[in-house]
Amino acid sequence: MAVVLLWLAPPPALAEGMAVNRAEVRFSDDGYQVTADFGIHLNFVVEQALTHGIPLYFTSEFSLTRPRWYWLDEEVAHREQSTKLSYNILTRQYRITRGALFQNFDSLEEALLVFGHQVFPPAALSQIKSGSNYVAAIRMSLDITQLPKPLQVNALATKDWDLDSGWYRWTVRPAASMAKE
Amino acid sequence: MKYLIFISAITGCILLYLLSSASANTDLFSRNYYGLLAVAGVLALSLTLLVGYQLWQLRNKLKAKIFGAKLTLRLALFFTLIAILPGLLVYAVSVQFLSKSIESWFDVRVEKALEGGLNLGRSTLENSLAELSKKGRFIALLLAEQGPARHASTLLRLVNEGATQEVALFTKDGRLLAFATSRQGMRVPDMPSATMLEEAVQKGVYSNIDSMPDNSLLLRVLVSFTPSRLVGGDMRILQFTEPVPKQISEDEETVQAVYRDYQELTLSRLGLKRLYAITLTLSLLIVLLSAVSAAFLISDRLSAPLEALAEGTRAVAQGDFSRQHPVQSSDELGALTGLFNQMTLQLSEAKTTSEQQQQQVESAKAYLESVLGHLSSGVLAMDGQFKLRSVNASAAQILGVSLSEMEGISLHELASRYTLLRSFASAVFEAFAESTGGEWQRQLERTSKNGNQMLLIRGTWLLTGGIEGYVVVFDDITHLLLAERQAAWGEVARRLAHEIKNPLTPIQLSAERLQHKLSEKLAAEDAQLLQRATQTIVSQVAAMKNMVMEFADYARAPSPKMSTLDMHGLLREVLGLYEANHIPIMLHLHATATTVKGDATRLRQVVHNLLQNAQDALQGIAEPEILLGSANKNAMLELWVQDNGNGFPENLLARAFEPYMTTKPKGTGLGLAIVKKIIEEHGGNIRIENMGTGGTRVSFTLPLLEVT
Numbered sequence: 001m002a003v004v005l006l007w008l009a010p011p012p013a014l015a016e017g018m019a020v021n022r023a024e025v026r027f028s029d030d031g032y033q034v035t036a037d038f039g040i041h042l043n044f045v046v047e048q049a050l051t052h053g054i055p056l057y058f059t060s061e062f063s064l065t066r067p068r069w070y071w072l073d074e075e076v077a078h079r080e081q082s083t084k085l086s087y088n089i090l091t092r093q094y095r096i097t098r099g100a101l102f103q104n105f106d107s108l109e110e111a112l113l114v115f116g117h118q119v120f121p122p123a124a125l126s127q128i129k130s131g132s133n134y135v136a137a138i139r140m141s142l143d144i145t146q147l148p149k150p151l152q153v154n155a156l157a158t159k160d161w162d163l164d165s166g167w168y169r170w171t172v173r174p175a176a177s178m179a180k181e
Numbered sequence: 182m183k184y185l186i187f188i189s190a191i192t193g194c195i196l197l198y199l200l201s202s203a204s205a206n207t208d209l210f211s212r213n214y215y216g217l218l219a220v221a222g223v224l225a226l227s228l229t230l231l232v233g234y235q236l237w238q239l240r241n242k243l244k245a246k247i248f249g250a251k252l253t254l255r256l257a258l259f260f261t262l263i264a265i266l267p268g269l270l271v272y273a274v275s276v277q278f279l280s281k282s283i284e285s286w287f288d289v290r291v292e293k294a295l296e297g298g299l300n301l302g303r304s305t306l307e308n309s310l311a312e313l314s315k316k317g318r319f320i321a322l323l324l325a326e327q328g329p330a331r332h333a334s335t336l337l338r339l340v341n342e343g344a345t346q347e348v349a350l351f352t353k354d355g356r357l358l359a360f361a362t363s364r365q366g367m368r369v370p371d372m373p374s375a376t377m378l379e380e381a382v383q384k385g386v387y388s389n390i391d392s393m394p395d396n397s398l399l400l401r402v403l404v405s406f407t408p409s410r411l412v413g414g415d416m417r418i419l420q421f422t423e424p425v426p427k428q429i430s431e432d433e434e435t436v437q438a439v440y441r442d443y444q445e446l447t448l449s450r451l452g453l454k455r456l457y458a459i460t461l462t463l464s465l466l467i468v469l470l471s472a473v474s475a476a477f478l479i480s481d482r483l484s485a486p487l488e489a490l491a492e493g494t495r496a497v498a499q500g501d502f503s504r505q506h507p508v509q510s511s512d513e514l515g516a517l518t519g520l521f522n523q524m525t526l527q528l529s530e531a532k533t534t535s536e537q538q539q540q541q542v543e544s545a546k547a548y549l550e551s552v553l554g555h556l557s558s559g560v561l562a563m564d565g566q567f568k569l570r571s572v573n574a575s576a577a578q579i580l581g582v583s584l585s586e587m588e589g590i591s592l593h594e595l596a597s598r599y600t601l602l603r604s605f606a607s608a609v610f611e612a613f614a615e616s617t618g619g620e621w622q623r624q625l626e627r628t629s630k631n632g633n634q635m636l637l638i639r640g641t642w643l644l645t646g647g648i649e650g651y652v653v654v655f656d657d658i659t660h661l662l663l664a665e666r667q668a669a670w671g672e673v674a675r676r677l678a679h680e681i682k683n684p685l686t687p688i689q690l691s692a693e694r695l696q697h698k699l700s701e702k703l704a705a706e707d708a709q710l711l712q713r714a715t716q717t718i719v720s721q722v723a724a725m726k727n728m729v730m731e732f733a734d735y736a737r738a739p740s741p742k743m744s745t746l747d748m749h750g751l752l753r754e755v756l757g758l759y760e761a762n763h764i765p766i767m768l769h770l771h772a773t774a775t776t777v778k779g780d781a782t783r784l785r786q787v788v789h790n791l792l793q794n795a796q797d798a799l800q801g802i803a804e805p806e807i808l809l810g811s812a813n814k815n816a817m818l819e820l821w822v823q824d825n826g827n828g829f830p831e832n833l834l835a836r837a838f839e840p841y842m843t844t845k846p847k848g849t850g851l852g853l854a855i856v857k858k859i860i861e862e863h864g865g866n867i868r869i870e871n872m873g874t875g876g877t878r879v880s881f882t883l884p885l886l887e888v889t
Contacts, residue, residue: 102394
């Protein structure tokens, strides 16, 4: 079993926005598992929309590529998952929904903390080669297209809705021996 | 161009349909709206460029002053105004209406009502929760007094009695001790989280409303109690859960959903306005630009026939009648084009006719001129101021002046320019001044280059077509007069010869008889006298007879005996007689055709006479020489005799062929006259001229016999 980890130092505290705090990919003989912690700080506009009951959809993406000098990089794996953050006005509860699962929170901070911890379920990976370098990349962003239509126009016009961590990339090297970067 | 606009319009329509449907359809919108906006924007931009290009083209046309460009501009402006003004009006109203209607959705009362509904729901739930907590605390007190062993049965009894719907008992750290529920099939309660337990332990009570996955609501109350001292032991936590009635939860959900939608709209009202405004603006831009572009195209097409007509008119103005313009439309412009074509056709026909007429006139004029030119009479046509209008060739020849380029010059001026014409001009003026009926006829003797000339002049005053003019026709009758004179001379000579010859013979016979009878009777001295006198009489009579014979010969003019002759042969025959002559005769016989029809005797006499004249002219000349030549000229045989003597006196040249004109001391003056007569009898011409080098040349022509 091989484990490749990446620890990222906490980024400079953001007033608002998103950033990758920590990301980790574990390789095993069967496949791999990805976990990442995102620091999420909603700005006033987004938070207002949320507290008025408008659900926010966040998309987190992971991709694993093998760089090739002679051709385009080969994408070994690409995964995407959508997480919904909503607020129940009646019960004053925040809720995180991922698929059929959901969780209620009384405070936004608590909810964001849990929300920021993204775990991609284990998946099988057949074409991995031990000993060669791979580039892992992760990103989380607010899915504007899932917003109500009129708000999309707002999102287009202002930067307030541009919540995007951007791609974070790091090199991993699945190997027989333990490697740490 | 028109296809471009057509394609733009079609694309615009499709885009507008997509845009409007995208505004309604969320899924399509979210995926493609920006793409649609971009495509529409690009279309609007390209339409703008198209309109700009059309404007630029029109400006170029205006600059080049192409006919119809101004009309195109005006029409385009009108069409554009007609398209733009209502469009802008509708746009303004739409924008106003849009913002007003969107604003009208947001009403403080609606918001208050929604919040009130929400609050109502919340207080209902809170009331239920408070009731449940109260009930919970009461049951907790009840349980606290009982021993732990009886807790489970008490709970079951409470549920069965309907005091509560579901109850569970936990230890402080969340271990399940007892559970009772009225719901069928529930074995395990909804487990509380650690934070809930902790709060229940600290504050004695915890209450909360949970929303379940199926959106139903669950009231949950946690109450902590400590069992009685009798029993002793740890703190226990009692959990009561109770689902909110379905009706209430559904109503709550409805209120919440409406509130959410309302808030959504509130938050995005600016965006909505922008969305509709952008769609509306783009639609307007595409529609208006298409309209403007089409307006330019239509204006251009409307004014195109005008341009074609203008071009046609220009062509007609330059004399090109060949252009026919196709009639493209059935409206008035088409009719105008048709009329224009008709007009061009008629003009072309008229031009052809006038050209034909002009040609006819010209040919008639040429015919008249050729007739005039072949007249032997000279003709001068003049206008009212005696300026020459037309002159024929004979006039110039008779007057000895080149008149062909003198048209427009008056007779006065001609007279002052050529001194020889003065007498002619003054005679003409005088005659016109004197004549009463406008017509006159008179003879004029004038000096010409070739000596005296006798002219018969007829003048007419004309008034044709309101134009005054004079026509003078004249003939050179010098030769006619000469012939008349010769005829008269012949008659005189014949009669004189006849009258003189008759007494001569008796005179001679009488004289001879006198001598014969008297010579023997007289003394020798007297006989000799008689002899001499008789001799004189006889010789003089013989001379006189001879002279009379010549006269008779000249006057009698017996009909010639014509036969075919070789002139060169005849010349050599005559020259044989001159072989012993001391004056050399040079021969220049270049003629190739020498056969003529003539009287050999008479022609021989001609050659004799001419050679004799030449010999006479060369008396006392240092190196005398006679030239005899021949040549072919215009189907005639020309022969000449030339000497290198002193030449013929100039003043006598013109009358050289008249009888009794002689320069010789002993001549009858009939030589050349006879020669001329013979030559004219043979249909030829004779001419005498002084050579520039000295000497005289007499040349005559004889018609050649046609070779059959």
